[in-house]
Amino acid sequence: MAKNNKKIVPIAIVCALIAVAAVAAFLLTRPSKEKETISVYNWGDYIDTACLDLFEQETGIEVIYEVFETNEDMYAKIAEGGSSYDVIIPSDYMVERMIEEQLLQKINWDNIPNIVNIDPRFLHEDYDPEAAYSVPYTWGTMGILYNTKRVTTPPTSWQTLLDPAYANDMLMLNSPRDTLGIALVMCGHDLNSTDPADLEDAKNLLLEQKPMVLAYVVDEVKDKMIAGEASVALVWSGDATFCMDESDDLDYVVPEEGSNIFYDSICIPANARNVSGAEKFIDFLCRADIAAMNYEYVGYAIPNTAAIELMGADEYNASPVNNPPQEVLDKCHVFKYLGDDTKLYDQIWTEIISDF
């Protein structure tokens, strides 16, 4: 018994030390009370962190910066109401959902003078028709990334993804909404369709394509395309930029039938603590030099005309990722929030990939 007691003492000491360290860490990392702060919730690796320091220097407002991995993670945290953020950057369909569920507040444009830098054609999108709740931060498309050494005639149509010449040489996205959305476009349907007949068409098309698909991938697509694992792939434009920076043999096209266009937008949650600080930060992000800095770092196309001019419009527009032809862009649409119909997509997707 005595022996046992002897062992308990060091264990107790260790426990006490851990407790002290935890309390100390908690106290030390808590923001000091005197300083004004805003808390920003953004995608991982989606801002040049030097901007945060600059903002702090210029305004004296300290930025508490946190990141999320998916819109759904972010949504869950905001919707449960326990935590309060001042600035968040959700994607289009999530903005739509959060407006509907009254989780966002309207932005007072008088306090965002730099909004004039944003190209008006990117405002008033379907997810925020009155352009009242969101400021577009970046945008992108879905398209075909192809290896110029093996694909000699540049693809112009989604039919490339049904071409037997690329059997076992194409990669598709393992993502129900994106891949089914493109399949709907290929069938000539609306990419937000929830009509079971339309989705049946899309499903049959993908089942027909399946034997030719080398793999359904998500993030691995970048490594694989750079290494030359496949000749064509369905990708998001942001991944295309990354791959084209790494390899000279790759090029990107948004097919002529149209595609998905997506926006990540800056918003203020309804329960924000420091609205004026949030407005200052949004205005700061819309400033030409800051938007240019973030473009260089993040690599997604930006809606900020002033920043594009600052960087040199010719160079920026030369990239097929940043500047798809206007007539193609006109045929690109955002994904809408589908509510309960999300399940339908998931069900159909599971049927496709588990078909064997």
Place this chain on the structure above:
Amino acid sequence: MKKNRALIVPFALWAFLFILVPLALIVWYGVTVEESVPYTEIAQADGSVAYRLEDGSVVAERPWQKRTVLSITNFKRMLEPTYLRLLARSLRVALVTTLVCLLLGYPVSLILTGRDFKHPALWLMLIILPMWMNFLLRTYSWMSILENSGILNSWLAGLREAAPAVDRLLNRMGIEDRVIFLYNEKAVVLGMVYNYLPFMIMPIYTVIEKIDRSLLEAAADLGANPVKSFVRVTLPYSIPGVLEGITMVFVPSVTTFVVSQLMGGGKVPLIGDIIQNQFGKSSDWHFGATLSLLVMVVVLAFMGTLNRVDKEDGEEVRIF
């Protein structure tokens, strides 16, 4: 001893908070669904639309609220052929993985415990060493070996170039320029066997090592040849280790995900991948929980069966 009963409190608390509560949550999520609040549209006199809720109240904006209700919808969905086939495939892949692990692991354990074998501890260490690395890293290594643009294929290409005879032979055998090793069920099994093999070797090794050597000597003295003494002594005594190894490999195999996504290129989804999708991309935690319950029942049934075999063996050591 009574004094020490207090020591169980931390564990009991731990078990309650981190085992029982999450389990209850999974069950709760599994038997419920989230649904939109039902409403009917009613046209107003001024042409606008209002919405009447179930309790009779009328609101101007379209109701978006969700509510959680008890429902067996997800259990019905779970029993659709799509998901049952997925479960069947997961079980098949897990069984094959376990069998391959056993066929590889048992001889390895036997060799390691052999009397003439030097430095078994060192070899055991080498077997366990890769497990110090993250399994994702190890899986990615396999991918870069087996990919179309991978190491193995580039060696093959080099060999074809260096020796035209080999090239002709391979062509005659119908092997194309690039052999697709990845993106099929075999690749998934390979990835799983590689990850789980040490879990098979360890328990078998431990049990065989503890077998009293004088038993084997006695068997030899009484005229048994090595094969017979293996069948009559080593094998029966090692069964508990084998059963433990099977459990340690089979249970994680059934619930595997990521490895199947990476090695199978998304073309060989297992039930674990689908569950992960529910909690991620599709964000339907309720259905994810229902599928988890299904897998838990299957694993429990399996463990129960194994346990029974184990007990029967315990009473009478020999099985032959």
